[in-house]
Amino acid sequence: MLTFAGLTKRFGENIAVRELSLEIMPGEVFGLLGPNGAGKTTTIQMATGRLAPDAGSVDVRGLGAPTRTEVRAALGVAPQELALYDHLTGRENLAFFGRLYGLRGAALRNRVDELLERTGLADRAGDRAKTYSGGMKRRLNFAAALLHEPSVVLLDEPTAGVDPQSRLHIFELVAEQKAAGRTVVYTTHYMEEAQRLCDRVAIMDHGRLLALDTVSALVAGHGGQSVVRIETADGEVRVETDDAAAAVAAQLKQHPDAHGIHVDRPDLETVFLALTGRSLRD
Amino acid sequence: MGAIWTLALKDLRLLLRDKPGLFFALFFPILYAVFFGVVFSGGGGGDGAGIAVLVVDEDQTESSRSFVDGLLALDGMEARRADRETATARVRKGDATAYVVLPQGFGAASRRMLFGSRATLTIGVDPSRRAEAAMLHGLLTKQAFAPMRDPGALRAQVKAALVASAASGQDGLAMRPFLVALEQFLGNVVATTEANKTAGAEGSRAAETDGDAFGFQPLRIEQESVVRARRGPRNPFAITFPQGIVWGIMGCAAAFGISLVVERSQGTLARLLVSPLSQARILAGKGLACFLAVVSVSGVLLLVAVVGFSVRPDSWGLLALGIAANGIGFVGIMMLLSVVGKTEQSAGGIGWAVLMVMAMLGGGMIPLFAMPSWLRGVSSISPVKWAILSLEGALWRDFTLAEMLMPCAVMVAIGAVSFTAGTMIFRRTL
Numbered sequence: 001m002l003t004f005a006g007l008t009k010r011f012g013e014n015i016a017v018r019e020l021s022l023e024i025m026p027g028e029v030f031g032l033l034g035p036n037g038a039g040k041t042t043t044i045q046m047a048t049g050r051l052a053p054d055a056g057s058v059d060v061r062g063l064g065a066p067t068r069t070e071v072r073a074a075l076g077v078a079p080q081e082l083a084l085y086d087h088l089t090g091r092e093n094l095a096f097f098g099r100l101y102g103l104r105g106a107a108l109r110n111r112v113d114e115l116l117e118r119t120g121l122a123d124r125a126g127d128r129a130k131t132y133s134g135g136m137k138r139r140l141n142f143a144a145a146l147l148h149e150p151s152v153v154l155l156d157e158p159t160a161g162v163d164p165q166s167r168l169h170i171f172e173l174v175a176e177q178k179a180a181g182r183t184v185v186y187t188t189h190y191m192e193e194a195q196r197l198c199d200r201v202a203i204m205d206h207g208r209l210l211a212l213d214t215v216s217a218l219v220a221g222h223g224g225q226s227v228v229r230i231e232t233a234d235g236e237v238r239v240e241t242d243d244a245a246a247a248v249a250a251q252l253k254q255h256p257d258a259h260g261i262h263v264d265r266p267d268l269e270t271v272f273l274a275l276t277g278r279s280l281r282d
Numbered sequence: 283m284g285a286i287w288t289l290a291l292k293d294l295r296l297l298l299r300d301k302p303g304l305f306f307a308l309f310f311p312i313l314y315a316v317f318f319g320v321v322f323s324g325g326g327g328g329d330g331a332g333i334a335v336l337v338v339d340e341d342q343t344e345s346s347r348s349f350v351d352g353l354l355a356l357d358g359m360e361a362r363r364a365d366r367e368t369a370t371a372r373v374r375k376g377d378a379t380a381y382v383v384l385p386q387g388f389g390a391a392s393r394r395m396l397f398g399s400r401a402t403l404t405i406g407v408d409p410s411r412r413a414e415a416a417m418l419h420g421l422l423t424k425q426a427f428a429p430m431r432d433p434g435a436l437r438a439q440v441k442a443a444l445v446a447s448a449a450s451g452q453d454g455l456a457m458r459p460f461l462v463a464l465e466q467f468l469g470n471v472v473a474t475t476e477a478n479k480t481a482g483a484e485g486s487r488a489a490e491t492d493g494d495a496f497g498f499q500p501l502r503i504e505q506e507s508v509v510r511a512r513r514g515p516r517n518p519f520a521i522t523f524p525q526g527i528v529w530g531i532m533g534c535a536a537a538f539g540i541s542l543v544v545e546r547s548q549g550t551l552a553r554l555l556v557s558p559l560s561q562a563r564i565l566a567g568k569g570l571a572c573f574l575a576v577v578s579v580s581g582v583l584l585l586v587a588v589v590g591f592s593v594r595p596d597s598w599g600l601l602a603l604g605i606a607a608n609g610i611g612f613v614g615i616m617m618l619l620s621v622v623g624k625t626e627q628s629a630g631g632i633g634w635a636v637l638m639v640m641a642m643l644g645g646g647m648i649p650l651f652a653m654p655s656w657l658r659g660v661s662s663i664s665p666v667k668w669a670i671l672s673l674e675g676a677l678w679r680d681f682t683l684a685e686m687l688m689p690c691a692v693m694v695a696i697g698a699v700s701f702t703a704g705t706m707i708f709r710r711t712l
């Protein structure tokens with residue numbers, strides 16, 4: 001659906017993305033996970049034709065590079081930087097972007113109404129975007145990517161700066177896209193989001209692809225063992241194990257006076273730590 | 283084309299919602315044109331100093347000389363002596379409004395004012411200046427009555443004579459019809475001069491028709507038409523409105539130049555660039571919006587000028603040509619302004635600074651004709667000069683199509699060069 005082959009982008013000395021090759025399958029929700037500066041946005045921008053790669057190529061649905069206008073018509077993009085007209089209302093923003101993709105008349109109106117409804121903005125549709133809260137702007141920014149029902153939706157940090165409620169709204173929208181058979185590329189530095197939403201996750205750091213697989217395969221492959229910690233009167237006991245349940249039972253037998261038990265199961269965070277020696281949140 | 287319209291309409295809608303942008307594109311220009319128009323016209327409409335008239339005395343008799351002296355002293359016109367050749371040339375050039383010729387035999391005829399063949403004057407004036415010609419007729423007629431400096435007093439005397447002759451019964455019957463007629467005539471003169479005093483220019487039309495009401499005309503005025511080679515503006519608003527329009531056009535260029543910077547900083551440009559629109563179409567949309575705004579602002583200001591301030595364009599067709607050329611020129615300038623600054627503030631600041639210099643040099647503040655000659659030479663480097671010229675050419679300079687081509691071609695060339703340069707820089711910084 002979306003294929004990167006040896007994608008490289010430099011900004012002066014700084015190599016933002018280096019030799020990135022991967023293939024995103026039709027209908028999957030694909031996560032690009034990495035800390036700040038990993039090269040996620042740069043990758044998205046090359047995927048949309050916004051930036052020209054210094055080396056390598058992007059192909060969309062076998063149609064060619066997104067530098068061609070007709071290829072871009074298949075893409076829906078919600079950029080990381082909010083891209084809205086502050087002095088247009090929510091409805092006017094959507095109607096404008098819809099028209100750019102060739103929607104007109106009743107089809108346009110219905111689609112705009114539907115998206116305002118789906119993003120929970122219907123009651124504020126007549127207000128100018130500049131009066132919206134950060135979360136509302138995020139949702140509008142997302143809706144603007146969906147107007148023309150693109151077959152590939154690229155979401156660059158769609159939950160940045162939103163409250164838990166808006167976040168849930170956005171998760172639902174992503175799930176709807178998947179249900180509608182669209183391919184979704186989702187960048188984030190929240191591993192919980194990647195874990196929850198994505199079929200497969202690519203972990204990036206310093207422009208490099210470190211690992212790519214389903215969440216469970218990544219955890220199994222790179223997460224290492226679970227850690228069981230038992231708090232006893234004379235301090236904490238730490239046990240690394242592949243079978244956390246058995247380890248807990250054994251430890252409790254050994255320390256009947258234990259007053260606390262923690263099980264740290266490996267997750268994407270652990271995977272990242274194992275791959276880079278750093279925490280994702282540093 | 284549909285997408286370009288969509289882009290342009292979005293930009294026009296944003297301009298309408300952008301209070302400072304709209305102020306500079308529309309309200310300030312109108313204020314400017316009206317304010318300076320009123321200042322230049324000396325607090326009202328029309329002729330502060332009176333019409334400039336050259337007097338040619340070909341009779342050179344005592345009474346012709348005293349008639350000329352009378353004209354020189356008259357309010358409502360600024361008369362100077364000249365020979366016929368100079369007078370004709372200067373009226374043709376528009377330096378003077380009209381000339382008046384006192385032909386040989388004028389003195390002799392004017393002495394027998396109430397009988398015999400009438401004294402004849404020839405005036406030369408551009409046929410389009412009907413109001414000035416009518417006013418001149420009135421003033422000359424008035425001057426012909428100068429021997430009766432105070433018709434009111436004279437009338438009183440005639441009346442007294444009538445009363446006296448009726449009372450004495452002496453010699454009365456023979457003189458009576460004449461004196462009655464004279465008394466009525468003087469009554470008319472008093473009415474006419476009163477009308478002239480109160481109604482100004484309109485009184486002159488009354489003087490013409492009242493001449494017939496007298497039943498006789500003491501003065502015969504022949505009119506020659508002297509077509510001016512190049513006419514001056516009919517009123518000061520014809521100068522200040524082109525300036526105002528160019529201020530409005532600059533306001534449009536600044537607003538859209540800044541809007542392109544804002545689209546870049548707000549990320550909407552990025553969104554446009556990932557839509558299926560080519561860069562060329564995105565820029566075309568911005569250019570079209572700017573062009574439409576220029577045309578609309580010019581149209582609104584012209585409407586105000588025509589409806590509110592009696593500005594009458596020489597040629598609507600050429601005016602449309604001039605406005606279109608200005609639109610093209612300033613779309614290019616808009617493109618250049620959009621690449622001078624990275625933020626809204628810097629683009630606005632630098633943009634307006636550049637536009638101010640252009641305006642100062644190009645006659646946007648001090649009209650070109652009022653500039654010292656060295657500055658007038660320098661002004662040709664400013665697009666504002668050519669923009670104003672392309673409007674004035676069609677408004678009152680009475681340019682032919684060929685004469686219009688010069689300023690219009692300069693504006694189109696400025697537009698083409700700056701649009702190309704601006705687009706190249708813009709694309710390099712995408």
Ligand SMILES: Nc1ncnc2c1ncn2[C@@H]1O[C@H](COP(=O)(O)OP(=O)(O)OP(=O)(O)O)[C@@H](O)[C@H]1O
Pocket residue numbers: 011014015016034035036037038039040041042043080189
């Ligand atoms: N326009 C640019 N000019 C110079 N350097 C840039 C530019 N855009 C990105 N970079 C650099 O490229 C690298 C990758 O940036 P990018 O924005 O792709 O990271 P990211 O993964 O999206 O980070 P974040 O999570 O903060 O959004 C960073 O080192 C960044 O400084």
Ligand SMILES: [Mg+2]
Pocket residue numbers: 040041042080156157
């Ligand atoms: Mg980013």
